[in-house]
Amino acid sequence: MRALVYDNYCVNDDYASVLQIKDIPEPAPKPNEVVFRVRAAALNYDDIWGMRGVPLKVPLPHISGSDAAGDVIAIGDDVTGIKIGDRIVSHGNMSCRLCKNCTSGREFDCKKRKVWGFETGPLWGGYCEVTHLPEVNAVKIPDGVSYEEAAACSMTLMTAWHMLVGRAQIKPGQLVLVMGGGSGMGIFGIQIAKMYGCTVIATASGDKLEKCLQLGADYAVDHRKEDWHKQVFAISKEFAKTKDGIPGIDVIFEHIGGLHWNKELTLLKYGATLVTTGATTGYDVITDLRHIFFKGTNILGSTLATKSELEDALYWVSKGKIRPVIDSVYTIDNAAEAHTKMLRGNLFGKIIMKP
Ligand SMILES: [Zn+2]
Incomplete structure (x- = not known):
């Protein structure tokens, strides 16, 4: 062969x-x-x-x-x-x-x-x-899912699923920030959070913002701009007016690291969660610990997933709720x-x- x-x-x-x-x-x-x-x-x-x-x-x-x-x-x-x-x-x-x-x-x-x-x-x-x-x-592979789609899902989809469903345990109504929404991980992060009834802010480079919105993100912000986190916070303030009045993010889906890290911590609500699986722009980050202990922040690590999580995620691909x-x-x-x-x-x- x-x-x-x-x-x-x-x-x-x-x-x-x-x-x-x-x-x-x-x-x-x-x-x-x-x-x-x-x-x-x-x-x-x-x-x-x-x-x-x-x-x-x-x-x-x-x-x-x-x-x-x-x-x-x-x-x-x-x-x-x-x-x-x-x-x-x-x-x-x-x-x-x-x-x-x-x-x-x-x-x-x-x-x-x-x-x-x-x-x-x-x-x-x-x-x-x-x-x-x-x-x-x-x-x-469930019926209705092609070989190409199944291959495109496996590692990336299960990793994103384990982060949001297995670790962060997202719930309907939460405001979720998906960092790098235009990446392989982010594409699934956006769709999983939407399927769970969350409101999604995705960050991406300028050329991928429209694609994030097409995948279902409610808002898309250019994270190459210095003040991207201020834009995200402004969106969370507007969102809070329709809910409980408390601005900030409930769950951050993080796989980028680097200079964004500390800005992400400033965006979290009290008792909120950041789940991380990677560090594509740098792992040696600066952390202002006050954002963690004052706010009771949950920092969760995550890597890959169980076989049953992959099976669960593929089921939703077969139902058309997640699109590779x-x-x-x-x-x-x-x-x-x-x-x-x-x-x-x-x-x-x-x-x-x-x-
Ligand atoms: Zn073992």
Whole structure:
């Protein structure tokens, strides 16, 4: 079968210098595994970290791809819940299922956790014609959801779902601030918060504001402007007039970090919540602690999600309440171009790659 493989890490993000199409044997299922023909896979930033070999030396030779969807073509002897012909998508959080974290519903905190297609290998990921997963990491794709949509959802949708539903426990009527609403995470953050009956302010760069509104955000603010937080607070004041008169934000969906962090803290109401899963513009932030202890602020960390959260979120995709956004579709033959596009960040939605 054809697979997108690299044998060495790249320098200066020259992906074309390391990516090759190779012919390798199709995998056979281990007793607990399903083997599936990949129909669509979605790019994630961990593909780039993998090729760089930084911050982690991934196993070589390597096949990337953590979000893959396709048709099951073989199953191991111990597989009971999935049959040949089922449409599945990967739940890329591969945990031991035995440790205390796993058995208390925190599989994302498993010390043995590996992200499939990033930390796994050699030659074990989604950018190939046929791949394999433990049954427990395969989620059935609901009817009405395409392979491309399922792949575009998996990692990003479940991460956003766990932040807002699992951790922040959003409620109808709350005012939610989605930072980076034009990003892969933000696209789902906006839609999840709207589905839960919240009012949503999204921040984005100027060229993505209109798209945030089309996804359902009630307001969109350009976070590249120095005083973006003042605009958000003014919106919250207006919103409060129609509710309880208390300005400020109930829940902030944060994955940016950097210079925005302390401004975000000033926007929270007393007893409000900030949930964070990333730091794309910097992790070494300044925090005015008065915003935390005076106001009884909840700062919640979040990473990935449980398999059942992915299943819950996909149900709402099948009902049309959450819509994955696909920026573009490539084949593995043009993978270097696809990854360069992701690196440059000039995209709205997920990049899909097909074998
Ligand atoms: Zn575990």
